[in-house]
Amino acid sequence: MNRSTLSLAGAVVALAVLTGAASMAGGDDSSAAPAASSSRLPVQRSTLLCPEPSTSEFAATTYTSFTPAGSGSGSGTSGGQATLVPATTKPKALKPLTATGKPVTSTTDASDAPALIGTADGSLAPGWSVGQTTVVSDGPGRGLLGTSCVVPDSEFWFPGASTQDGRQDYVHLVNPDDTPAVVDIDLYGKDGQLKGSTGDGITVPGDSSKPVLLSTLIADKVQDLTVHVVARSGRVGAAVQSTDAKAGTDWLPAAAQPSGDLVMPGIPADATDVRLIAYAPGSDDADLTLKLATSSGTITPADHETLHVKSGMTAAVDLGDVTRGDAGSLIVGSSSAHAAVPVVAGLRVTRGKGSDQEIAFLPATAPIDREASVADNRSKGSTLGLTATGKDVSVKITSSAGSTGGTAVSRTVTVKAGTTVSMAPPQPSGLKGSYAVTVQRLSGGRLYASRMLALPLDGVPMFTIQPMPDDQGLVEVPLAGADLRVLEP
Incomplete structure (x- = not known):
């Protein structure tokens, strides 16, 4: 085999390695190449x-x-x-x-x-x-x-x-x-x-x-x-x-990366107290607007329209029983007429009162671009919180087969822009054991989701909330081909 043949083989192998590395790294840099020169794998x-x-x-x-x-x-x-x-x-x-x-x-x-x-x-x-x-x-x-x-x-x-x-x-x-x-x-x-x-x-x-x-x-x-x-x-x-x-x-859980536009989806309807904590990591103060996306539309919480967060400092505000019996999602935006100041934020959520109370945390959550899954769901106690911003979103919800038996089932719902849909996932047919839920965004605006699991015990409303950001199961991979110019001296 001559040197040119070896060089060509080496170039092809190198291109294959680069393509494989991109698919395994999980990165997504859409600005690195035109859309036509990459694919999602x-x-x-x-x-x-x-x-x-x-x-x-x-x-x-x-x-x-x-x-x-x-x-x-x-x-x-x-x-x-x-x-x-x-x-x-x-x-x-x-x-x-x-x-x-x-x-x-x-x-x-x-x-x-x-x-x-x-x-x-x-x-x-x-x-x-x-x-x-x-x-x-x-x-x-x-x-x-x-x-x-x-x-x-x-x-x-x-x-x-x-x-x-x-x-x-x-x-x-x-x-x-x-x-x-x-x-x-x-x-x-x-x-x-x-x-x-x-x-x-x-x-x-x-x-x-x-x-x-x-x-x-x-x-x-x-x-x-x-x-x-x-x-x-x-x-x-x-x-x-x-x-x-x-x-x-x-x-x-860890919050979504700093942004001037944040959503905390799926505050339970019976929350007795909700506390917002926010931090501004940059060099500028942040003036934030607070809105609640309910089942019927977006409202401004009474007496909590805005929040000022000083640069490098943590601010907190007690929103009380902000949902008032209607599950919702907190939307944090910027009140500045100029560029929004990025912040990180999260909620401490309480259900119950006195000695029979329980806490959970709901951080700002990244949107679902394609789909997200949450693994552990029981026959009772799971509630999805789905929020759409910008435009209405068509969503497919799939409940898997059970861990020890049952058949998967799917349902498609529409989440109107500026609203929150709170719902139990569809129950798998003949369910035995636990099951997983996958939320797939089909079309429309931005979709945010979380899952609350409630397992009450001895009068205590035990619960936990898991945010559902996109699972990043597909990544952008550059389309590569052999370029014989690499063989030129």
Whole structure:
């Protein structure tokens, strides 16, 4: 074989490698090339990280792994595997997912249950999701904790944390890679950044997890905090576990990236108190407008039309029982006549009263471009919150087959612009076990979604809310072809 033949083969291989790398990286840079020079293809590999569920001896945790049928695959399609293994020692994997369209569940009641590192490849990678649901039936952390396991990244925002008396908030960091990650945790209150001695340069060893108690980072007792997690090197998964001695416990998911236009979809109709926490990370103050998208249209909450957020500071406002019996979504915009100032925001939501109350957190959520799934749904207790902005949106909702039996079912609904549709997902026929729900945007404006799971226990309205951003199951891949000019001397 002569040098020209070898060079041509090498060029073709290089182009193939570049194309494959783009599909696996999950990036989406539509400005990098004209639309005609790229296509959307399913990702080939996905990674998800699940935090340590609970140290309570009264905790029981269910993991639900699911990949929706679609993205070029039919229901039940195999050709890949999705596995979850404990961080650090990795002695044993949970039950693997081997086919699309049907969830697989695993359970544990161990108080030392570890964080998990998960990978999916082949047909199981596009849209793969894992739900982690924990019921703590007694003790100071009693309540329902739910989270969707997260994609590793280098930056996370958590508005709504606290170090006030009665709260114990931990940042859980999980490192999926062999090499250590170095992480900074910055805390911002109403007067700006709070200085601590141990929040910078936290090392998370490879293939391991580390919980960090926020009250060990600062001495201040702060009611409303914004937590900023940044990986100096490597990548991590991050989530905040919040325990209130009087009001229960839940996971605080990461908020959508800073923006001047935010939506927090799916505030329950019976919320007894809703608290908004916002932070302005830039150099300018933010003047925000607050609107509530209800079942019949968009209104302005009485006495809470606007919110001023100073640069580098956290602002909070108690909206009370803002939904007043009609489930809604909070829409945060800019009142400035000039360019909108980006902020991050989230809600602390309370249901019940007195000793029979429970909390959950609902962060600003990225819109669904194509589809999103939430893995763990039961025969009762699941409620979808769907909000449309700009234009009406046509939405297809698919409830999967049950983990131990049943047949998938779909329903199409229209969400009118500026409104919120609150509904139970369609029940799978002959359901046995738990099921997953996939929300697919068919056409129209922007769509935002969340799922509330309510599992009442002994008079306590235990619940958790999971935001449903787009699953990023498809990515833009440049169209590549051999260019013989690379062979020219």
